[in-house]
Amino acid sequence: MPGDEEQVFRDFLAQKGRRWTPERQAVLREVFAHHDHFDAEELHRRLRERGLAVSRASVYRTLGLLVESGLVAEVFVEDGHMHYEHVYGHEHHCHLRCLGCRRIIEFRDEALPQVEARLAAAHQFQVTGHKLEVYGWCAACRGKQG
Amino acid sequence: MPGDEEQVFRDFLAQKGRRWTPERQAVLREVFAHHDHFDAEELHRRLRERGLAVSRASVYRTLGLLVESGLVAEVFVEDGHMHYEHVYGHEHHCHLRCLGCRRIIEFRDEALPQVEARLAAAHQFQVTGHKLEVYGWCAACRGKQG
DNA sequence: GCCGTTATTGAGATTCTATATCATCTATTT
DNA sequence: AAATAGATGATATAGAATCTCAATAACGGC
Ligand SMILES: [Mn+2]
Ligand SMILES: [Mn+2]
Ligand SMILES: [Zn+2]
Ligand SMILES: [Zn+2]
Numbered sequence: 001m002p003g004d005e006e007q008v009f010r011d012f013l014a015q016k017g018r019r020w021t022p023e024r025q026a027v028l029r030e031v032f033a034h035h036d037h038f039d040a041e042e043l044h045r046r047l048r049e050r051g052l053a054v055s056r057a058s059v060y061r062t063l064g065l066l067v068e069s070g071l072v073a074e075v076f077v078e079d080g081h082m083h084y085e086h087v088y089g090h091e092h093h094c095h096l097r098c099l100g101c102r103r104i105i106e107f108r109d110e111a112l113p114q115v116e117a118r119l120a121a122a123h124q125f126q127v128t129g130h131k132l133e134v135y136g137w138c139a140a141c142r143g144k145q146g
Numbered sequence: 147m148p149g150d151e152e153q154v155f156r157d158f159l160a161q162k163g164r165r166w167t168p169e170r171q172a173v174l175r176e177v178f179a180h181h182d183h184f185d186a187e188e189l190h191r192r193l194r195e196r197g198l199a200v201s202r203a204s205v206y207r208t209l210g211l212l213v214e215s216g217l218v219a220e221v222f223v224e225d226g227h228m229h230y231e232h233v234y235g236h237e238h239h240c241h242l243r244c245l246g247c248r249r250i251i252e253f254r255d256e257a258l259p260q261v262e263a264r265l266a267a268a269h270q271f272q273v274t275g276h277k278l279e280v281y282g283w284c285a286a287c288r289g290k291q292g
Numbered sequence: 293g294c295c296g297t298t299a300t301t302g303a304g305a306t307t308c309t310a311t312a313t314c315a316t317c318t319a320t321t322t
Numbered sequence: 323a324a325a326t327a328g329a330t331g332a333t334a335t336a337g338a339a340t341c342t343c344a345a346t347a348a349c350g351g352c
Contacts, residue, residue: 054301
């Protein structure tokens with residue numbers, strides 16, 4: 001359920017013998033405060049702007065825990081570093097990216113569960129997820145070049 | 147056509163006012179000598195082992211040109227760095243990855259061109275390609291955990 | 293609430309990938 | 323052959339992410 005992420009993360013930490021701290025709470029809240037794609041430095045900067053002094057090391061460490069818990073996902077690499085998004089409370093979606101303006105459009109397609117099922121059957125895999133990125137040129141950027 | 151990659155790369159370079167050099171030839175040949183997923187350091191090591199002294203800088207630079215030309219593709223990030231594969235002369239395929247043993251299975255699925263077409267129509271995009279990674283646990287690794 | 297155990301934090305150092313510099317070299321043009 | 327401009331490679335640099343370690347604080351037991 002949306003809004004439930006704090007309890008989910010606390011349960012995840014408890015089950016692993018890890019602790020719930022103000023720093024982890026601050027990171028979690030900042031991550032779920034916006035629906036967008038962000039990177040670690042940006043998250044660190046946002047926290048500082050809010051006056052929440054969480055160190056860079058803790059931001060990276062908490063981000064790792066959030067990914068491990070499944071609340072957050074690694075989405076794509078751009079400009080040489082990873083970008084993330086919160087996924088808990090949202091339907092799974094994939095990304096359409098414009099190579100010109102770098103705009104990102106989120107989409108869902110009913111064919112993907114079927115692709116997963118075919119692969120699971122064909123290779124005796126227990127499929128846990130997928131990541132699909134589609135590239136191209138948006139209408140505006142196509143006019144300029146491409 | 148397979149085997150044609152050298153001429154394609156030479157044409158690409160000529161068209162951009164860049165030059166065909168022994169170093170670029172060595173990199174190109176090494177890249178097309180194996181069908182596998184490799185990273186820049188591994189490519190550099192292989193070249194040295196063959197006695198072809200191409201500097202790390204030239205390996206990275208040539209890899210960039212190969213990607214730009216479309217002969218080689220960036221496949222995925224693992225262990226914090228990019229992995230590549232040659233694509234010229236091969237049908238497009240996607241990757242099924244075991245989260246346990248990290249084995250990679252290549253596959254083709256007829257649904258993906260349709261997904262591309264739907265997206266192009268829905269968002270007025272000129273779609274140029276996609277990258278699909280499916281994750282899960284292979285039969286062997288599922289036995290141990292997961 | 294207090295205590296002891298042990299995970300966590302943060303500043304700075306470190307590792308590692310990838311790119312930039314720049315003097316020298318070389319391919320191509322005129 | 324000389325001029326032009328791109329390429330190379332040793333090295334320096336930038337940047338992302340992790341590690342180190344002393345100080346701190348969460349949590350469970352009392
Ligand atoms: Mn998204
Ligand atoms: Mn492949
Ligand atoms: Zn665009
Ligand atoms: Zn496996």
